Amino acid sequence: MTTSPMPFLVLTRAGFDDLAQRVDLGRATLFLNPGLLQAEDIARLRESGTAVHVMATTVDPLKPQEVQQALLLVRKESGSAWVERGVATAQRASGAVTPATSLRQRLARSAGAFATQALRQLRAPEQGRRLMAVPYLGFGNASRIWVKGRLLDENSFRDQALDDSGWQNLVALYRRLESDEVADARVVARFAGTTQETRTDRGGYFSFEIAPGTALVGGWHQVQLEFPDNLQPDGQPLHAVAEVRVPAETARFGIISDIDDTVLWTNVTNKLNMALMLARTNSHTRKPFKGVAAFYRALNEGVGSAENNPMFYVSSSPWHLYGPLVDFLKLQRIPVGPLLLRELSVRQVLKINEHGNHKLEQIERILDFYPDMQFVLIGDSGEQDPEIYTEVVRRHPASVKMIYIRNVNPDPARIDALDRLIEEVSATGIQLVISPDSVFAASHAAAEGLIAVDRLGAVRSDKREDETAAAVKTGV
Known part of the structure; x- marks a missing residue:
């Protein structure tokens, strides 16, 4: 019996039986189709040391695209994933080929062959690849x-288009998740007469906090970035420009919003479904929740329509998706602001990780920069946004102006938990509002003097347009 460090994507019972004969399952990581094993079998595997993950969505071995998508999502950052390629060979050797097992053999053989070819295409090295600096919006x-x-x-990520196929979306997602970071590289930042230097960490990330000594006015500012040791074909160092926003003096409050299941549907509570959605769509084809774009524009504009209230987005999505998310905001005419995302690997996309600490840390970072500004916090009830925002109220009650939570989880136990949080937050004089949709939230915001009343029509119209577009797309 042999051992293997790679993960195993198991689609059929025949594949599992073959795997059990050839691999030490006590040291293996298995990704199983739902219903493939009984609960007691899974429990015994886990007791023996096997890492077992039951996928939330069934992967059909007859559909190559589903197989290739699942394969890319379960494989490690290096190496490959096993996809039942040895089933037919093992069964033929034992002489146990029956009509039923023959079908399973064909399914396993075709799935494995297609997935292997997909990996060969995706891993093929590109000629003339260059280093690429990716500065994120700062504040x-x-x-x-x-x-x-x-x-x-990486030289660049290809811009995605409205008519991109599922395969093109999958390749684009893969390239972003598997981009090769450059560690321990020198980075020099120049801003307002101040120069600082740092080095990239193991993930290729770098950051600067710069105090130039001169007062900065509201608006967008540019930070010049240079990578002295990374020369371009012309012999000059690699350069990039980071955009940094300083809130305008007219700003009356700030907005901190989640993205996943708040601005756009991602099904973030189900990591595999979320990943498959990302693989099948792009920033052109994803749509925001109905009315969100107009509501966020109204909050940005404020009562006087010219407050220019700053937007911040805090999400558990990985930094790899930064570009598509910014493109999405721009295409949907949602006010763009700094995005504070999470450092994740390909493997972690599938895991249901504790993300509360990440969001809370990033919100704390924002509040530290604006101790005299109040914020409207917007999230959803699907994961921990209500709990995170309640903790923000506990720590910084003077910094929270209002909390809006989109209700996406009808479970009675979740509703009871939200009621308890509403009661706790209300005791501080702050409102935690559970909203069924953007029109409800906008109506409440208008009544509270956060947005202009005449913007409600735009939010309702935006919602109707979104509903019409969805009906046309589905043929309703």
Whole structure:
């Protein structure tokens, strides 16, 4: 019996039986189709040391695209994933080929062959690849700024289009998740007469907090970035520009919003479904929740329509998806602001990780820069946004102006938990509002003086347009 460090994507019972004969399952990681094993069998495997993950969505071995998508999502950052390629060979050797097992053999053989070919295509090295600096939108106040970015061993990510196929979306997602980071590279930042230097970490990330010594006015500012040791074909060092936003003096409050299942549907509570959705769509074809774009524009504009209230987005999505998320906001005419995402690997996309600490840390970072500004916090009830925002109220009650939670989880136990949080938050004089949709939230915001009343028509119209577009797309 042999051991293997790679993960195993198991689609059929025949594949599992073959795997059990050839691999030490006590040291294996299995990704199983739902219903493939009984609960007691899974329990015994886990007791023996096997890491067992039951996928939330069934992968059909007859559908190559589903197989290739699942394969890319379960494989490790290096190496491959096993996809039942040895089933037919093992059964033929034993002489146990029956009509039923013959069908399983064909399914396993075709799935394995297709997935192997897909990996060969995706792993094929590109000629002329160059380093690419990816600066993220930063933020600051009148006296200091914060900016983050990443250095990758990639020339560029191809821009995605409205008519991209599922395969093209899958390849684009894969390239982003598997981009090769450049560690320990020198980075020099120049801003407002101040120069700082740092090095990229193991993930290729770098960040700067710069206090230039001169008062900064509201608006967008540019930080010049240079990578002295990474020369371009012309012999000059690699350069990039990071955009940093300082809120305008007219800003009356700030907005901190989640993205997943708040701005757009991602089904973030189901990691495999979320990943498959990302693989099948792109920033052109994904749509926001109905009315969100107009509601966020109204919050950005404020009562006077010219407050220019700053937007911040805090999400558990990986930094790899930063570009598509910014493109999505721009295409949907949702006010763009700094995105604070999470450092994740391909394997972690499938895991249901504790993400509360990440969001809370990033919100704390924002509040630290704006101690005199109040914020409207927007999230959903699917994961931990209500609990995270309640903790923000506990720590910084003077910094929270309002909390809006989109109700996406009808489970009675979840509703009871939200009621308890509403009661706790209300005791501080702050409202935690559970909203069924953007029109409800916008109506409440107008009544509370957060947005202009005449913007409600735009939110309702935006919702109707979204509903019409969805009906046309589905043929309803």
